[in-house]
Amino acid sequence: MNPYALYIKCDGSMNYDSKNTGGIDFEIVFPDSVGLESIRESYGRYEGANIERLELEALISGMEYIIELYEREGERLSNINTIIFITDRFRLNDNDGTNPFKIQEWRKNKWCNHEGKAIKNHDLLDKLDKKRKKTFKYRSQYCIY
16 A cells, blocks of 8 residues: 555445445545544435446545545645545446546547447546546546556
8 A cells, every 4th residue: 555645445335126226435544644534424325326327426426525625634635645546346447437538538429439339327427537637636646446
């Protein structure tokens, strides 16, 4: 682990019931040098979702929390050099589904891939990409694993 990194562990979970309900949570783990306890947030029930959508919601919620945190505690967080978001959905790491270059290309292609097929959850991918850009205001090193 990077001793100067801020880690945000994001997760979504499904009930796989008739309404496809689920929820999201994230945990923010600060470097020891910051002197803050970890923060854990969970958010209610979603209906009509799929697991990838919930994972994206968790990543976006974590990013929104980090942006607000930096606005309040920026000076206290000044020695953090990297922000690392962690998800257990392999497809949502920066080498695949949340890659900013892929998102930019999909956006140019009206949210279709190179085969002309629609990109699922493109509304959340768009929102995630915009939130990611806001986090660059606070730290230029940023990634989703």
